[in-house]
Amino acid sequence: MTWEAWLSVTALVLSVVATGVAVAAWRGGAARRTGAGRPAPAPGTPTGGRDEPDRQPPLVAFVANPSKPGVPDLRATVRRACAEQYLPEPLWLETTPEDPGIGQARDAVARGADVVVALGGDGTVRAVAEALVGTGVPMGLVPVGTGNLLARNLDIPLGDPLAALQIALDGTDRTIDVGWLRVIRYESLVDDDIAEAADELPADTDVPRDHIFLVIAGLGFDAAMVADADDELKARVGWIAYFVAGIKHLHGRRLRTVLRLDDAPPANARVRSLLIGNCGRLPGGITLLPDAELDDGWLDIAAIDTRGGVAGWAQLFGEVVLQGVGVRNQLPAKIGRIDHTRAREVHLTVAGGEYVQVDGDVLGHVTELSARVDPAALVVRVARA
Numbered sequence: 341m342t343w344e345a346w347l348s349v350t351a352l353v354l355s356v357v358a359t360g361v362a363v364a365a366w367r368g369g370a371a372r373r374t375g376a377g378r379p380a381p382a383p384g385t386p387t388g389g390r391d392e393p394d395r396q397p398p399l400v401a402f403v404a405n406p407s408k409p410g411v412p413d414l415r416a417t418v419r420r421a422c423a424e425q426y427l428p429e430p431l432w433l434e435t436t437p438e439d440p441g442i443g444q445a446r447d448a449v450a451r452g453a454d455v456v457v458a459l460g461g462d463g464t465v466r467a468v469a470e471a472l473v474g475t476g477v478p479m480g481l482v483p484v485g486t487g488n489l490l491a492r493n494l495d496i497p498l499g500d501p502l503a504a505l506q507i508a509l510d511g512t513d514r515t516i517d518v519g520w521l522r523v524i525r526y527e528s529l530v531d532d533d534i535a536e537a538a539d540e541l542p543a544d545t546d547v548p549r550d551h552i553f554l555v556i557a558g559l560g561f562d563a564a565m566v567a568d569a570d571d572e573l574k575a576r577v578g579w580i581a582y583f584v585a586g587i588k589h590l591h592g593r594r595l596r597t598v599l600r601l602d603d604a605p606p607a608n609a610r611v612r613s614l615l616i617g618n619c620g621r622l623p624g625g626i627t628l629l630p631d632a633e634l635d636d637g638w639l640d641i642a643a644i645d646t647r648g649g650v651a652g653w654a655q656l657f658g659e660v661v662l663q664g665v666g667v668r669n670q671l672p673a674k675i676g677r678i679d680h681t682r683a684r685e686v687h688l689t690v691a692g693g694e695y696v697q698v699d700g701d702v703l704g705h706v707t708e709l710s711a712r713v714d715p716a717a718l719v720v721r722v723a724r725a
Contacts, residue, residue, distance in 0.1 A: 396428070397426060397427050397428060398427065398454035398455060399427075399428050399430070399431065399451075399452055399453050399454050399455075400422060400427060400430045400431070400453065400454065400455045400456075400457065400480075400508070400509065401430065401431035401432075401433060401445075401448030401451070401453035401455070401456045401457065402418055402430055402431065402432050402433065402456075402457045402459050402482075403433050403434075403435065403441045403444045403445050403448065403456060403457065403458055403459065403460075403464065403467070403468050404432060404433070404434050404435065404459040404460065404464075405434070405435045405440075405441070405459065405460030405461065405463075405464045405484075406434045406435070407435075408459075408460050408461060408484045408485065409484070410484065410501070411459060411460065411484060414459065414482075414501060414505075415432055417501075417502065417505070418430055418432065418505065421502075421505055421506070421509060422509070425509055425510065427509070431448055431451060431453060433445075433447060433448060435460065435464060435467070438537075439537050440463055440464065440466075440467040440533050440534055440537060441458065441460070441463075441464050441467030441468050441471070441534075442467045442468075442470050442471045442534060442537040442538050443471075443537065444468075445467065445468045445470075445471035445472060446471045449471070449472070449475055449477055453477065454477065454478075455477070455478050455479075455480050455508065455509075455721060456468055456471075456472060456477055456478075456479055456480070457479070457480035457481065457482055457505075457508045457721075458479060458480070458481055458482070459482040459484065460484060460485060461483070461484065461485020461486060461487070461488065462485050462486075462487050462488065462489050462490070462555075462699050462700045462701070463485075463533075463534065463700075463701055464485070465479075465481060465483075465489075465490050465491075465554065465699075466534050466552055466553070466554065466698070466699055466701065467534045467537070469518065469552060469554055469718055470534055470535075470538050470552045471538075472718060472719070473518055473552070473714070473717045473718050474717060476719060477719065478513045478719040478720060478721045479718065479719065479720050479721065480507070480508025480509075480511070480720075480721040481494070481496050481504060481508065481720070481721070482501050482504045482505055482508060483496060483498055483504060484501060486574045486578050486581075486700075487622075487623055487699075487700050488623075489554070489555040489556070489621075489622070489623075489699055489700065490554045490555055490619075490699075490720075491504070492621050492622070492623070493555060493619040493620075493621045493634060494514075494634075494720060494722050495722070495723060496722070496723075507721060507722065507723045508721050510724075511721045511722050511723050511724055512721070512722060512723075512724045512725070513719050513720070513721060513722075514635070514719070514720055514721075514722045515635060515716045515718070515719050515720075516554075516618075516634040516635050516716070516717075516718050516719075516720055517618055517634060517635060517636070517637060517638075517713050517714060517715050517716065517717060517718075518552060518553075518554060518618070518713070518714040518717040518718050519552070519553040519554065519557060519616065519617075519618045519639060519698075519711060519712070519713055519714070520550040520551065520552060520553075520711065520712050520713075520714060521550070521551045521553060521557045521616070521696070521698055521703075521709060521710070521711045522548050522549065522550050522551070522709060522710050522711070523548060523549070523551070523696070523703060523704070523706045523708075523709050524548060524706075524708040524709055524710060525706065525707045525708040526693070526704055526705060526706045526707065527692075527693030527704075527705040527706065527707055528693075528704045528705040529704060530549075530703045530704040530706065531703065531704055532549065532551050532698075532701065532703050534551070534552065534701070535549040535550065535551050535552075536549070551698050551703060552698070553616075553618065553698035553699045554618055554619075554699060554718075555617065555618055555619055555699050556615055556616065556617040556618070556619075556620070556622075556628070556629070556699065557615070557616045557617075557696070557697065557698045557699075557711060558613055558614065558615045558616070558696070558697050559595075559613065559614050559688065559690060559694050559695070559696045559697075559706070559709070560595050560611060560612055560613035560614055560644075560690075560694050560695070561592060561612045561613040561644070562613045562615065562697065563613075563694070563695035563696050563697035563702055564592065564694075564695045566695075566697045566700055566702055567695050567697070567702045569581045569584075570584075578623075580624075592612070594610045594611065594612060594645065594647075595610065595611050595612070595613075595614075595690050595691070595694055596608070596610060596690065596691040596692075597609050597610075597611060597614060597688055597689065597690045597691075598688070598689045599614070599641075599643075599686070599687070599688050600686070600687040600688075601641070601681065601683035601685070601686060602683045602684055602685050606687075609643055610645060611643045611644060611645050612644050612645050612646055613644040614641070614642070614643055614644070614688065615628060615629065615641065615642040615644065616639050616640075616641055616686055616711045617629040617632045617639065617640045617641070617642070618632065618634060618639065618640075618713070619632045619633065619634045620632040620640065626660055627660070627663065628642055628660065628678075629642055629680070630663045631680065631682070635715075635716065637684070637713060637715040637716075638682045638683070638684060638713060639682060639683055639684065639685075639686060639711060639712075639713045640680065640681075640682050641680070641681050641682060641683060641686060642678050642679070642680055643678070643679045643681075644656065644677075644678050645676075645677055645679075646675060646676040646677075647675045647676075652675040652676040654676065655674060655675055655676030655677075656676030656677065656678070657676075658676075659674075659676060659677060659678050660678070663678070684712065684713050685710065685711070685712045685713075686710060686711040686712070687708075687709075687710045688708070688709050688710070688711075689707060689708045690706070690707055690708075691707075692707070693705045693706060693707040694706065694707075696709060
């Protein structure tokens with residue numbers, strides 16, 4: 341064999357050896373990245389709000405309200421679903437009467453959770469969102485409440501926990517705005533377990549609190565309707581219980597309010613209800629705020645007024661139905677009407693005080709409040725397009 345042939349053979353052998361060493365080194369690095377004895381994440385596995393190279397498979401935490409029917413039974417389903425997607429054992433943290441979910445969500449973030457899933461009703465969603473605002477950690481939703489307001493506006497499946505769970509595990513992330521309402525003066529003690537758990541101040545403190553809302557805050561008829569809804573009826577017929585309660589308030593008084601939007605001068609307004617919304621879809625296919633979007637950096641305001649008794653409410657209902665399909669009635673002198681505008685900050689006073697609610701949680705009787713939008717403050721997990 342000539343020296344040129346020997347040189348070629350030697351080069352080929354060295355090349356094979358070098359390739360073997362490189363493959364072995366790569367496999368060792370991959371094993372260290374995925375963890376000893378732990379399978380690598382399946383293709384398409386979500387990375388949550390902490391998408392970093394060389395990290396472990398994402399850890400999912402569930403903040404579950406055990407008082408909701410069927411929730412305790414979902415624990416085994418949750419564990420099985422995570423195992424099927426090669427995810428670590430999920431964290432299961434249950435809410436309590438003393439803590440509706442804020443402490444549990446904060447604990448989940450401190451323990452390295454990449455996604456925190458609210459498994460409960462609108463109150464659980466508010467509590468988890470309060471803890472996750474500004475963290476970049478996505479919030480998933482498995483809605484099992486009565487209204488399920490945010491889930492409706494994010495097109496999360498209702499009445500199908502398994503489908504909602506799948507979205508929470510392998511959906512995509514979307515950034516949305518958050519609303520904050522502050523009670524400046526009140527007629528009766530304002531009560532909000534979520535705000536109290538967030539700032540850890542006594543319930544009877546005079547320090548104004550910020551109350552988170554993700555869908556709609558309202559003062560007047562809508563809040564009184566929520567306040568009077570019967571809990572047993574809600575358990576039997578769901579959101580229809582709110583409409584039953586609303587019948588009692590059809591002849592309630594019109595409110596005298598003073599409204600200031602951003603830097604505009606204050607304006608007097610007579611209304612039945614004033615809504616401040618981040619998005620506008622409600623149960624029953626109702627769209628109260630057709631222009632509202634979750635990520636536009638604005639609060640949408642609707643001033644609702646009726647005169648003429650039942651006839652006024654009938655016309656108002658017609659207005660709601662029409663605007664839900666994109667038709668606006670511009671006729672003058674209507675006895676039932678909704679006037680729309682938008683702002684980033686709202687200040688409102690109401691003579692004599694009136695009920696106020698945030699995402700279906702009644703805070704109390706207030707005479708003065710403010711609200712503001714917190715743009716792109718929360719990451720939520722939604723279905724892939």
